Amino acid sequence: MNLVDKIDKSKLPQHIAIIMDGNGRWAKEHHKPRVFGHKNGVKSVRSVVEGAAEIGVKFLTLYAFSTENWKRPKLEVTALMQLLVNTISKEINDLDKNNVRLLTIGNIESLPKDCYNELLYAKEKTKNNTGLSLVLALSYSSKWEITDAIKKIAWEVENKKLSSDSIDESTLDNYLNTFNMPDPEFLIRTSGEHRISNFLLWQIAYAELYFTNKHWPDFRKEDLFEAIFDFQNRERRFGLISEQIKN
């Protein structure tokens, strides 16, 4: 049986988040500069987006550039930003045709002007699409996001627009960049590192985690399907006991 046919379409994770890691190591293995790895990583993005849309995943969040990544060598940062603009301008018509809605999380105002403008244009163009929501995490880090949310909440309290007594978990949810998205139920990280690297810390409180040794440029939609199949064979207990889940 085909891998995609083994997936139960009625039990898909609504929101899948991916830490796309290993471009640099992949390039090194191919005796090429790091940027070669990033360029090949775009092929994986295309395949995974296609696969997610094909089976009916609602939200796919891709960690593309972290707040910490600004500290990389300037040449690499510039190349990554260029790749981002080029890729979006090249792909946006196809994404739009395929009913994909592009969203971002992160401090996108800190990106170079041409990237920022390209993103605004792409988000505006696809805002009414009803298929897959593709969320790019750019200049994103969870601690930045949570700190920013807390600042905004404090301002509301200070200005008597919100009472501190009324603050609950949903208040914080509403002030995060992800306020209109379901929490990811499934988090995938490629390239063998077992860490979260400041990604969606609040939102993945109960996500299932999946690690693969494959470097991102080798990851394709078949790998996504394999991961989802693994997800579907787990028992998510949310603090309960197995018998409670089964009944």
Ligand code: IPE
């Ligand atoms: C992921 O690959 C892409 C970004 C973080 C932008 P890396 O560039 O982190 O590749 P490794 O981890 O050095 O192999």
Ligand code: IPE
């Ligand atoms: C996490 O990967 C960020 C992205 C995938 C964009 P990194 O390669 O930057 O993470 P660390 O440095 O290994 O934790």
Ligand code: MG
């Ligand atoms: Mg890395």
